Amino acid sequence: MKSQKNTHVTLQQVAEHAGVSRATASLVVRGSQNISETTREKVFNSMHELGYVYDRVAANLRSKSSTTVGLIIMELANPFYSELLIGIHQTLDQFGQTVILGTTFDSCTIQDRLLSTMLEHRVGGVILSAVPGTSGEAVERVRRWGIPIVLVNRILPGTQCDFVGIDNVAGGQLAVEYLIRQGHRRIAFLGGLAKLSSWQGRKQGYDNALRQAGLEIDHSLIIESPATRDCGIELIQRLLSIPNPPTAVFCYNDIMAIGAMMKMKEMGLTPGKDIAIVGFDDIPEAAIFTPKLTTVSSAIRLMGSHAAALLHARMENPDNEPQNIVLQPELIVRDSCSHSLSAMVPPLDKNLI
Amino acid sequence: MKSQKNTHVTLQQVAEHAGVSRATASLVVRGSQNISETTREKVFNSMHELGYVYDRVAANLRSKSSTTVGLIIMELANPFYSELLIGIHQTLDQFGQTVILGTTFDSCTIQDRLLSTMLEHRVGGVILSAVPGTSGEAVERVRRWGIPIVLVNRILPGTQCDFVGIDNVAGGQLAVEYLIRQGHRRIAFLGGLAKLSSWQGRKQGYDNALRQAGLEIDHSLIIESPATRDCGIELIQRLLSIPNPPTAVFCYNDIMAIGAMMKMKEMGLTPGKDIAIVGFDDIPEAAIFTPKLTTVSSAIRLMGSHAAALLHARMENPDNEPQNIVLQPELIVRDSCSHSLSAMVPPLDKNLI
DNA sequence: CTGAAAGCGCTTACAG
């Protein structure tokens, strides 16, 4: 009657209206089996008539459950993370969980604050792409509360934890082997911070490929930097002005590769023709740039999807063994490294192949 | 002592440990002024010693408040929306609010479901980029629950609601006037769905600019479509094969413009030289593409930031007049439309300028 | 299948 301004209808009121007890109404809302068809209908009718809205927050409090998951990433502006969010959000949605988002900008302080906030919000679990240098204590604090945590993309040494990531070694190797097959001998590894586990992996793959081809590692061709576009722009310039510049560049990630290619074009160079470029991640931008970027796919959405599934499994079964999911990368060949350079480089020693 | 597996510490226990009442402890946690320094310290010490974590969910339930905001957008894969999310998330963060995200994929059914979920989660407010064709009833249902709602980017006719968006008419006019000044006379308006308020605005701006220059509107140059990259690819092809093709194209948004330019390059055409292209939104990709896309900025992050601020203001002051924030667009001149075409087109009649 | 009671962890008055 007086439902002009829907003053909050409670389950209590629904029960009274339907002529049943609160407990019964509660069972109906939660879809219990042991309720007669007629009772169920009576309750549903009352719900609709009164405009009832289930209060998940109250329910969660009482039953000590949770329908939210905390996601902590570096920043949204990086397409890698928005893709990751897409994957995570999509599969969490299927489990009826909603995500609470936090961005660290790679600051440990912010990450600590976010972790606290998530605990205060009683999240059912946390998906964390950890700031490099995160202490094991930080994740322990969360788990001591009985809140499961899965690490994504970035490994945390010394922590027994569910993890999902890409095989960076294989990825790096894939990229550099390809460049070698294209005839390149001087191949740079550009950008990324050496403290990141993903950098170490990719670098390892780079080393492996070079070594297997009998090529020497020239440390002047390996330059560290934050993995930003601007650094890509800056580093390629530096790299091309050294006495004996590389003919190919394996970039730490696509963002850097795109920065590098932009600068090259500005310098009058044609990426893929004058210098070969390979990226890592396969962000959407890689396919729209000219030339289209040859890159190693990180299967980002899939990674997100796995992270969500892993967390869900862990929430159901807290005491299982920690799982490690390592996705296999794939080389996506596009236009940023053609054969045209092979003429200028000497063939490999026969005995090495 | 037994804090191995931190069994949930409650405020009750903190109070006991500190030798104060529950009420006092509660006041301390919330930072009340009327507490003596010594009491405050005692309580804080106990909190740390016991490893207490404030339960925001319980607090919100009791005090009928909320620290979450629902955000409903079309999809995350569209850079426009991830930029919007960045703006919203950032300023909501400053207000201590966290966002619960939902994506509609432009389906009314999904949107209704999301709205319900948000209500069940007791969000303190909703920021909605509404599916075209959303009934006013849907937003009324939310507001009847006393939950404020702000519309972002897409207007909803007949709804009295806070709103923040861009001046699409001015934006369209800016773009087309620029093309006319560059010497173009046959200018297409490519893509977008006519049912979207933003399409109608941009189209209006297009009409205005043409009319003011004394140019006729040729309806064969106006093609509707979903605002996707693939449609951009498809439409440009169709547009260029008509008997008297345009020399310039104003695209509904940047995504379509990029699709169109990709196709043109594939066809051996140089965007900006053979045909001028202007986009709308200024997504990050616009600055990366070759040629760099000349476009109308939607000030996306700012829009998100305003939406968050508006919602916050409304939550504080539910009974104020609904506010309308209309951002002024800006033309970002880059490389996708040069002067080089001006030679091929006749000058404007003098009496029209 | 139902009802009465207790409780999730906090805040809200209100009397001291």
Added chain:
DNA sequence: CTGAAAGCGCTTACAG
């Protein structure tokens, strides 16, 4: 500044 009591909206046993 403090304590005892009630209550936010729900779920959980448990006896019928």
